[in-house]
Amino acid sequence: MSLEIEHLVMRFGGVVAVNDVSLSVQPGKIHGLIGPNGSGKTTIFNVISGYYKPTSGKVTFEGKVISGLPAHQITALGFARTFQNLRLFKTMTVLDNVLVAMGHHTQTRLWQALLDPISSAREDKWLTEKAMNLLELFNIAEYARERATSLPYGHQRRVEMARALATEPKIVLFDEPAAGLNESETEQLSETLLKIRDAGITILLVEHDMRLVMGICDIVSVLDYGKKIAEGSTQAIRTDPVVIEAYLGKEEEL
């Protein structure tokens, strides 16, 4: 069930965004990925989820090479992700946003639906129930029929998380899920992430909020200028002089 990143290099024109990074994400763990801005974290996410083809190196999941596969196929293999800048489907309701992610569940083909509308309607009902259950887990079921982008920011974040989970993933990539959340919302987020982990889903988390990272991660990898500079338990990372140097050197707070 593990995700292996081997000697990943990602070059854009003259810029090397990711410089020989190797990483191993253990199943069922929450793996944090931190580092100053520009260290290559989101680029790695984009490679893993299939938006970029690596310049060299490879990514394997459960023994199968996934680097180079298109994004939707990687999703089908059990991946899900959220985006740093919320990417909800702007004109759709909350419910529809989640239903899109459940597309692979639908068995009925169009021609079948045309010839037998009743079983298509039944499947619809089943899908909607499943989606509503998921929304309830995130306490946003009451907004199911509202346009997703009309909700307050914190709720929109939850929609995005529900949507990601709707693909029934084995591993979820969270890209700065705490961005823009206040303290109590971040607390709720921590709890939610722990619950997701406890359900057996692996989490890879890119985040700047150190309290969140130190609070829930089982293991943390630190990047700087596209290279991995440290890796270990939260305790080890917190006191690692190399890490502190990297952050202080950029005048960021730890």
Place this chain on the structure above:
Amino acid sequence: MKNRSRMLKWILLAVGALVLLAYPLIAPNRYTVHIVNMAGIWILMSLGLNLAMGYCGQINLALGAFWGVGAYTAALLSTRFGVPIWINLPLGMALAGLTGALIALPMLKVRSHYLALVTIGLAETINIIMVNETWLTEGPLGISGIPMPNLFGIAFDGAERFFYIILFFVVLGFLVARQIVNHRIGRAFIAIRDDETAARAMGVNVAFYQVLANAIAGVYCGVAGVLYAHMSTYISPDIFEFKNALFVLTMTMVGGMGSLAGSIVGGLALPLTQEWLRAIKHWQLVGFGLAIIIVVLFMPGGVVGLTQKIEQAGGIRLPWMRKPAEDKPQMEEPNVA
């Protein structure tokens, strides 16, 4: 309150159905029935465009090519080989759908600005080929003598009888479109239109659905083409002209791009208006141009979008409207966990 609105809806539907079925009997003359038949053809094309462009964001202006493929398939097969309409239909649909899919393939790699140009260019190229390759299409003089259909022993000659064939296909086309829109395919389309990147992450095979959207547009226009050929009994290569695609685009925009009802509204309103204003042809086109500009600047949702806005503003519910997603006013997040 809800029951009354539902009852009203059913009553309107029933009355509408009766009027439609009786139309050829109550129409003033054959010519007006013919006009309505043509409107039906335009509605089918508009449904196709709406599905591809309104729902999936595919700017496909090669509709004339699809229409032409359907029409010429029917014309050639029936005049050269005596093939009847009920075989021409699936064949025309398949060929036109295939054309749509093929046109979509080069578009996948092209950036969105260029989509329009690519489809226009491809359509123009097909147009030129069709006019010049006389061995295939019998050239600019067109094909005449296409037989009107003879189904179940009834000769559907004459506009009044053909009306029922058109009605059948428009209703069928609308129901199929609705099924598409309300389920997986429709959701994938809208997801692609709203945010292609996120759609991919949600497991949507964007390339597949884009090709599918264009193929569907092709199929709808193909049906329209076959019906048109058998209805007019004469076709010529001017079917392939870009101005036809532009006309469908206008009516869909004015009616409401992104809403199936918009295709019906636009598909009826514009051809009928055009007929009414026939005498002042060029002013009519100026009018169309102005209509597009006005729609774009002030009411991008078309007529249907406008009724939705009126509805939200006035709090009234017009009986034919689906319950729209409400805009929740922004509210403060409570600080209690």
Place this chain on the structure above:
Amino acid sequence: MTSLSIFLQTLVGGIGIGSLYALVALGYSMIYRSMGLVNFAHGSIYMIGTYFGIIWYRGMVMGLQVPYPIAFVIGILLNALLGLFLERLFRPLAHLDLMLMLLGTIGLGYVLDNLAVIIWGAEGFAVKSPLPNEPIVIGGVALLPQMLLLIVVSALLMIGLNVFLARSKMGKAMRAAAQDRETASAMGIPVNTTNALVFAIGAGLAAAAGILAAPIVYVNPAMSAAVGLKGFAAFILGGAGSIPGAIVGGLVFGVLEALSAGFVSSQYTKGIAFVVMILVLMIKPAGIVGEVTVDKV
């Protein structure tokens, strides 16, 4: 004639018509670059600009017979005014939803084309060249004086434009506004004015092109579709938004067209031109010179 001279002849003809496309493509490029707007009505603007000049030259306005150079200038000025008006009209459309932008300009094209038919009729007319009709022979290539005029004046206009953009204060302001609207605006550059100027210059260039080409091609409202589409193809071929790209794209397109008309078949030139352009788009979407990206994600 030797086959080399036939080739050169065709080439020169291609450069001539290519100059026309280049001037039109420049209009597309400038507007796209500054406003992020793909102006599908530019072909119609070209056509109207041609009429704006030619009607004076042909004595169609109150019987006044205006000499060609003056008609040339009047046409450009009138079209520039039209450009200013259109910029004002389409200001809310720029940077909007792509589909709406596309459709709005298509609608505008419809309006302009049909107004032209209503005012001046659909048949069109041939225009006599103000220069003598005997071809000048340079190096074995026979060239109509009007064609030479077209090439020379186009070149002068293009050079003038480049100098203006590079050296003059307003030109630099326009380039700054094109690169980054917000920053330029924050630095006191009147973006609305620079945009208006872009439209005016684009329309003016198109008018110039049309008036110069009028004695060579037939003048009628259908020109807007023919030249408009080809100018657009040249704009893309060279790299959308790039000024040198528009010039290169226009010339290349013109030569391509002339060559295919001369050596393949005149029926299919339009189709071939399109196919080539679509292939370029698929292989190197940024065009020959390279695209200038306008929108920041």
